[in-house]
Amino acid sequence: MILSVLANSNSDDILLEIEVINSLFDNGLETLHLRKKKFSAKEMSDYIEAIPQKYWDRIVIHSHYKYALKYKLKGIHLNSKRRKKIRYIFRFYYYKFRKPNLHISTSFINLSNLYEEESKFNYIFLSPVFDSISKSGYQGAFNHHNLAIALTKTNQNVLALGGVQLGNIEKIKALGFKGMVLSGIIWKSENKLEVFKEIYNKCKTL
Numbered sequence: 001m002i003l004s005v006l007a008n009s010n011s012d013d014i015l016l017e018i019e020v021i022n023s024l025f026d027n028g029l030e031t032l033h034l035r036k037k038k039f040s041a042k043e044m045s046d047y048i049e050a051i052p053q054k055y056w057d058r059i060v061i062h063s064h065y066k067y068a069l070k071y072k073l074k075g076i077h078l079n080s081k082r083r084k085k086i087r088y089i090f091r092f093y094y095y096k097f098r099k100p101n102l103h104i105s106t107s108f109i110n111l112s113n114l115y116e117e118e119s120k121f122n123y124i125f126l127s128p129v130f131d132s133i134s135k136s137g138y139q140g141a142f143n144h145h146n147l148a149i150a151l152t153k154t155n156q157n158v159l160a161l162g163g164v165q166l167g168n169i170e171k172i173k174a175l176g177f178k179g180m181v182l183s184g185i186i187w188k189s190e191n192k193l194e195v196f197k198e199i200y201n202k203c204k205t206l
Contacts, residue, residue, distance in 0.1 A: 111142065166199050
């Protein structure tokens, strides 16, 4: 199970966010995607260091990739623009050379990408699968029949992103996804830990 952390510009909220993240790790969170578009290198470093070192190998960062090596993080995530730029392609191979077990992930919004891209990623986010919880008007983009067929034909490890919540966990498995990304359902909930634990326990029963 993967949790995607979205940008939050308020410093007080950042402190609360880190408290939540640490509690999620304590209760079984396998991977944290750290997505902070506006963070400086210093802010990213401070954020990572606010998380106990024992959890650093569960963190995947979406920017300031040098910290993947410095802090021995789990991996890096390339968005669609970065994975097509030469400098990021070279950086990809450089990081893999320095840390062969480094996880590399990316994001797709089209089913055609599942066949066009090489299988060089450990896993892929595909979105939006369901109507977004955190983004108004951001609706699920796929016909689920076609989606299920595509997932049976690809050799990629594809994770569902967008609108993931307790009520559609079984649907996600039935469609053929290898996992899911939790975002809005966590950060829009008053009791974030309890919501996570409900979903986590549900996943263990499937």
